Amino acid sequence: MDGVILTPLKQIYHPKGDIFHAMKKSDSGFEGFGEAYFSTIHQNDIKGWKKHLQMTLNLVVVSGEIEFVIYNEATFFTAKLSHNNYQRLTVKSGLWVAFRGLGQHNMLLNLASLEHDPAEAVTINLDNIAYEW
């Protein structure tokens, strides 16, 4: 989907505890650093729909498994991300995003291109976009 990038990320073995890459400033999808925060999502709960008007999201699943759904112009893009399918999901502005917790302890990191600003995002109820969860 235009405006969506999935980038495989390295997981590096270390005998005292592994290293998991998230993003370098030279990576595809990086459009400046505004804010980093974690969001958790309980199993079977869904957060969404939200559309950012200016912010680019870079989403990395830290623990558990999360199903992401992106909607734009009658088209859906979906990905289930976890340490077993360890990829960064870049979502440019203008696309509707929702996500559901699949595991028991689900957490994502968002490396956002802008600081949080409620005026820059639009939210609608989940049933306003007909996706078969």
Place this chain on the structure above:
Amino acid sequence: MDGVILTPLKQIYHPKGDIFHAMKKSDSGFEGFGEAYFSTIHQNDIKGWKKHLQMTLNLVVVSGEIEFVIYNEATFFTAKLSHNNYQRLTVKSGLWVAFRGLGQHNMLLNLASLEHDPAEAVTINLDNIAYEW
């Protein structure tokens, strides 16, 4: 200790899953974004000592509990961070850093001011700095 900043971070309740702040670009301690990565550390294992010559670290404990020790000029600074003591630890370049896993599943996020470059860091064995772990 000069070059070390501890900054309390917000944890925001959400019925579908809480939000945990990590860093905004306007925050104290932010010196540019180079790379974000996760490091895990097994219970009772210690990673260190490492000294960065140019990089500023911004460390946030994502899960478990981690004890950080910073050493400089015969002085130690120490902090045990977790979701129960949820603070960001900023470490400027030139200081020795080591950390130990205290919980069962310990993970930190480092928001580093530079991309990884082995030539920019020095490592020595743990017993080269006499800290009573």
